Amino acid sequence: MRVTLFGASGLLGHALVPELKNEELTAPSSADADIRDAARIREVVRHSRPEWIILTAAYTDVDGCESNPERAFAVNCEGAANVARAAREVRSRLMFLSTDYLFDGTKRSPYEADDARNPLSVYGKSKARAEEQLLEILPDACIVRTSWLFGAGGPGFPAMILKLAAERGEISVVDDQRGCPTFTPDLASALVALCRKSARGIVHATNVGDCTRYDFAKEIVRMAGSKTSVQPVSSSKFPRPARRPAYSVLSSATLDAYGIRMPGWEDALERYLAGRGTTVA
Ligand SMILES: NC(=O)c1ccc[n+]([C@@H]2O[C@H](COP(=O)([O-])OP(=O)(O)OC[C@H]3O[C@@H](n4cnc5c(N)ncnc54)[C@H](OP(=O)(O)O)[C@@H]3O)[C@@H](O)[C@H]2O)c1
Numbered sequence: 195m196r197v198t199l200f201g202a203s204g205l206l207g208h209a210l211v212p213e214l215k216n217e218e219l220t221a222p223s224s225a226d227a228d229i230r231d232a233a234r235i236r237e238v239v240r241h242s243r244p245e246w247i248i249l250t251a252a253y254t255d256v257d258g259c260e261s262n263p264e265r266a267f268a269v270n271c272e273g274a275a276n277v278a279r280a281a282r283e284v285r286s287r288l289m290f291l292s293t294d295y296l297f298d299g300t301k302r303s304p305y306e307a308d309d310a311r312n313p314l315s316v317y318g319k320s321k322a323r324a325e326e327q328l329l330e331i332l333p334d335a336c337i338v339r340t341s342w343l344f345g346a347g348g349p350g351f352p353a354m355i356l357k358l359a360a361e362r363g364e365i366s367v368v369d370d371q372r373g374c375p376t377f378t379p380d381l382a383s384a385l386v387a388l389c390r391k392s393a394r395g396i397v398h399a400t401n402v403g404d405c406t407r408y409d410f411a412k413e414i415v416r417m418a419g420s421k422t423s424v425q426p427v428s429s430s431k432f433p434r435p436a437r438r439p440a441y442s443v444l445s446s447a448t449l450d451a452y453g454i455r456m457p458g459w460e461d462a463l464e465r466y467l468a469g470r471g472t473t474v475a
Contacts, residue, residue, distance in 0.1 A: 201250030208347025209378035229273030294341035299439025345378030369408035369426035374400035377462035
């Protein structure tokens with residue numbers, strides 16, 4: 195496959211590049227190809243003539259988006275539309291990475307791909323608007339929503355918990371946000387499989403199983419053999435600029451329909467910790 199990847203230096207990009215090692219890959223940096231620059235993106239895409247464009251590039255600082263909504267919409271929405279127009283011009287397929295944060299979290303059963311978007315944050319609104327625009331520009335685009343990414347190549351929740359556990363005897367973690375932790379190599383493998391299966395429309399892709407942030411932290415600490423105690427607290431104890439959904443578990447039905455099954459999050463966490471050289475208890 196000839197693939198152009200925007201966002202290679204990011205957390206997910208770090209896992210996608212090795213997953214695409216046997217493909218004909220073009221992966222421009224953000225300095226070389228800022229997705230806000232429509233003319234430059236058009237040029238890159240015309241030159242690389244991809245069969246698939248994978249767009250993981252985004253402004254992902256969820257709290258930062260609250261104070262900088264112009265940037266959030268310029269990158270996440272207009273930037274994505276620039277990439278979609280360039281894809282349409284060369285008849286490339288497009289895979290766009292989206293988020294569980296476009297749901298409001300009021301459901302108590304897994305979100306299906308056709309559930310209504312109702313984002314609580316500027317970040318979520320920018321991704322929700324991007325999805326709508328992309329489907330107008332390129333009706334056969336594949337939109338892959340995922341959640342709670344962790345992996346090598348960037349900061350993430352397990353790395354933060356391990357750092358805190360090394361410094362403190364007790365840590366407090368919110369127990370009123372439930373979602374699906376997702377290991378970037380597992381997601382990268384599912385994304386490439388979806389490209390091969392010529393996927394289209396909205397697909398939810400996460401590791402199997404769900405938990406609260408507190409459950410996730412407890413498991414990280416336990417597997418790492420740390421003696422640090424993890425205490426559950428309400429999100430109101432840690433006020434943040436952006437509201438997060440209380441429940442954003444994504445149903446695997448759309449991924450199942452392509453015959454793709456991702457491993458459980460606990461199994462993924464064990465492989466992540468082993469990869470860091472952390473002895474898994
Ligand atoms: N992280 C999560 O938990 C999570 C959850 C759900 C969905 N997602 C979605 O998954 C995708 C990948 O997330 P991630 O965690 O890998 O993101 P990330 O680590 O923040 O990486 C973002 C990438 O986008 C690039 N970028 C930012 N602004 C750009 C611009 N104007 N033009 C071109 N490139 C630009 C960055 O380049 P530089 O490094 O050069 O700045 C970087 O390569 C995103 O679409 C995100 O919305 C993430």
